[in-house]
Amino acid sequence: MGDPDAEEAVLLIHGFGANTNHWRFNQPVLAELVPTYAIDLLGFGASDQPRARLKDEPERTDAVHYGFDLWGQQVADFCREEIDRPVRLVGNSIGGVVALRAAQLLDNQCRGVVLIDCAQRLMDDKQLATQPAWMTWIRPLLKTMVRQRWLSTALFRNAARPGVIRSVLKQAYPSGINIDDALIDLLFQPTQRHGAAEAFRGFINLFDDHLAPELMEELNIPVDLIWGEQDPWEPAAEAKRWAQTISCVRSLEVIPGAGHCPHDEAPDQVNPVLQRLVKSESDQQAT
Template identity: 20%
Template sequence: MIAKLTKTYLLMIIEAKMVDEKFLQIDGNKIRYLESGNSDKTLVLIHGLGASAERWDKVMPIFAEEFRVVIPDLIGFGYSDKPLADYTIDFFSDFLKQFLKTANISNTFLIGSSLGGQISAEFTAANPDTVEKLVLVSPSGVMKQSTPALDAYIMAALYPNEQNATNAFELMEGSGESVDQRIVSSFIERMQLPNAKLAFMSTILGLKNAEIITKKLPSILTQTMLIWGSDDPVIPIHHADDFVSSIKDCRFVRMDGCGHTPYVQDPHTFSEKVLDFLDVN
């Protein structure tokens, strides 16, 4: 038993060393990010509304085998600072530009999920020379009406307790299966941080007031992959049509049996599809 425990402990240490937690400053705000891998090719992952860098923890080690993977906590979320500001899409797109510059990333492969997908799409449209290839995962930007799953998520953010958070994440997955309680407890912890609720609701208002993204999508000349869970209850899959028809070079992948976060529910299939598309060998 001692030998077994020792081996498990060593594996935990090894895994911990594979991921570095780092911080940088942007306009006086402390921004947290995770980094793994030592490739000369960089892959940046952008999380969604109310999430943090840990949302990508199931795919990060897979991608780190071929890339230097960098995952920021968006300003206003995770363990990055949450200044009093208008959290609009332009605000986030400008943040991403500053983050890449401050982190000395001049060219990158970029993946964005949900809110992070909309941010990544808008950033790529405005900065085409920075992004090598783009992957969007059930991005926001075209859906103006809410859904029951999104309503439950907003409720969990405003009243972060175990019941509300569990209900929200189970609805978002759309599978009917139990959600990892670490996801629930981490969300509750983050939403109780100073200004977390203000940043969350400011972002919701910013999304509601934003212009529909379809007018900007034709400006994306970067090769793009769009991935959508077939059972996504947050942003239903029929919204994929607007992205596929508007982006000139867009490959569409439907992930059956997945909800809003296929990289959490089926990380190996997700990673396989993405790595095949990025094809950096």
């Protein structure tokens, strides 16, 4: 690693199905304060899209096991080899879990993590106790079905249509603000690449992987939370519980009226929070 006293940088990590352009309203603003990077996770955006290998499938040279260890290692390698200075990781949705895993791998190079509507991963086996009783009965069938590549590919192709993307965004962005043609296009275009369905297959088969609270329990760096009040998928109530019970969580900012991606839906409210967090750390380094 480079000079530990060097100016801190920020790395932005997108959520499922998104890419670096999902930080379109945030990266330019943060870049006015500190060097600010964004990364396409393997399988998404403009990154490589190798074939998915599930945990119990035989290894092969052209396939990878998509998961938080893989993505966390990718982020850690990028920070060491390209950023080469202390870094603060900012992650939305599954990007938050990736940020936490990368923070573990980076150790002292990571100065802190900001989670924006971090994925709670309610379908993980370790979350089964929180699910309705009927889920226990259908779970074996569900797991068998989503393993089938023909089915996961069909599901992906059905979802990867502009009209469906717009419909999902209306759930994710309850205010409807910033659901524009540019957003539809930045989410749609990567789905048309040859291997796009593979990361989808890998992700929907992640039934036993890292959970954010478990990762946070092992961190001794500050974690700040930013959450959309109306997130339909990752309830703000759980974020409040994290803030009350996990020692490394330093702050929680709830964004009124916003959903799962408040950084893009309400950047006028999220950017000042991010700026404040980044600036306070930069000021501390300078003293």
